[in-house]
Amino acid sequence: MKYIYFMCVAHIVALEVGPLFLHGCRRKVHLHAPRRPDRDRRPAPCQAPRRDARKLAASNRPLPPPYAGLPNTIKTGYSRPQSIDLSPGRRARRMHSTQQIQCCSEEYAMRIAVKEVVPAFVGQIDDFPFEAMDERVIGELRAAWTAYPILRFRNVAIGDREQIAFSHALGRPVLHPRQLQQGKNEEFPEILVISNKKKADGTAAGDLGDGEVNWHTDTWFVERPPSAAILRAIELPQEGGNTYFANMYAAYAALPASLKSRLVGLSIHHQTVIDGRGEVRLGMTRPASPNYADWPGVDHPILRRHAQSGKTGLYLGGSRKHQSIVGMAQDEASLLLDELWARATDSAHVWGQEWRPGDMMMWDNRCALHRRDPFDPGAIRLMHRTTVEGERPMAAW
Numbered sequence: 001m002k003y004i005y006f007m008c009v010a011h012i013v014a015l016e017v018g019p020l021f022l023h024g025c026r027r028k029v030h031l032h033a034p035r036r037p038d039r040d041r042r043p044a045p046c047q048a049p050r051r052d053a054r055k056l057a058a059s060n061r062p063l064p065p066p067y068a069g070l071p072n073t074i075k076t077g078y079s080r081p082q083s084i085d086l087s088p089g090r091r092a093r094r095m096h097s098t099q100q101i102q103c104c105s106e107e108y109a110m111r112i113a114v115k116e117v118v119p120a121f122v123g124q125i126d127d128f129p130f131e132a133m134d135e136r137v138i139g140e141l142r143a144a145w146t147a148y149p150i151l152r153f154r155n156v157a158i159g160d161r162e163q164i165a166f167s168h169a170l171g172r173p174v175l176h177p178r179q180l181q182q183g184k185n186e187e188f189p190e191i192l193v194i195s196n197k198k199k200a201d202g203t204a205a206g207d208l209g210d211g212e213v214n215w216h217t218d219t220w221f222v223e224r225p226p227s228a229a230i231l232r233a234i235e236l237p238q239e240g241g242n243t244y245f246a247n248m249y250a251a252y253a254a255l256p257a258s259l260k261s262r263l264v265g266l267s268i269h270h271q272t273v274i275d276g277r278g279e280v281r282l283g284m285t286r287p288a289s290p291n292y293a294d295w296p297g298v299d300h301p302i303l304r305r306h307a308q309s310g311k312t313g314l315y316l317g318g319s320r321k322h323q324s325i326v327g328m329a330q331d332e333a334s335l336l337l338d339e340l341w342a343r344a345t346d347s348a349h350v351w352g353q354e355w356r357p358g359d360m361m362m363w364d365n366r367c368a369l370h371r372r373d374p375f376d377p378g379a380i381r382l383m384h385r386t387t388v389e390g391e392r393p394m395a396a397w
């Protein structure tokens, strides 16, 4: 079975390595191309192997985290933990953070308990039943994730196989180009290694190094950016390397009415040539034209309707530097983009994750931005990420 799965993944990689981006089982990413229903039909989905999670848990020991827990002390616009009742058919009922979710009958007993960390933004699940993921658990997880786009899992004692199975329960895997470069995991192609570790020859053994990572959503420059990213801490520095999330529903809601209506019909042109660090992406060459509005790329609406919640959020992608707005003169677009980025990342909508051993974060790239603090280059930070496919951003107008 493992062999079949490996062959399946190898096949995907072989098919997709030519284009810029590897995207589940689709054969091509049509940047900038109009959708054609006849061509857009997907080949049969590539099935993940059905694995017995209990056996996996026994066979795949997690690495021990290297240091004791830290208090979560980041000051942001959000505070006051609470928990919320997500029982099917019931209205949300807030409770004190120390209570578990209340259930009214055996029939409705919830299998996962979600503590509210930030209302309608961050939830926490301690002791998620990775070893017993059935339809009910996944259904509850989806409901929790729609209510809380940022989920923090605590006391996570799983390895790569379980993380891949968990990720796959939410949708097909997406492979980032860096999974073929410095972020490659030799054993599991689905894992993107986020680390400042070095190989014996001195080259990077992970992506993102030890520096600051600016505000972005993941892989915004493709037609169908990923929905979830799931990041599991394996080794952490004593301090630094915190990850911050900005709530794009809240950022949109806080816009003045005049700006909300000005954004109707506007899309950002996300060029695909230069990445967030100013480097030329895999397989691309820098165009001769200095006008990046003409560079190859993909257009996404600024006001995005979330496919599950139906709510409107700002969708700004990443890498502000080379952005343009479709049909708008660059001077005007630059001013508008600066204003939007400033409003989107206002600390009022930001919450910070100070990592503890056993933490795993799952974020929704469709309605949240994230950034990371730098950390001591002498320390090691090692995280494993899996990524779930998303849909083409829908305009909220």
Ligand code: OGA
Pocket (backbone or CB within 6 Å): 194, 208, 213, 218, 229, 231, 241, 242, 243, 370, 371, 372, 383, 385
């Ligand atoms: C990512 C990312 C931030 C972090 O994996 O996409 O932005 O905290 N990571 O490592």
Ligand code: MN
Pocket (backbone or CB within 6 Å): 216, 217, 218, 370
């Ligand atoms: Mn990211």
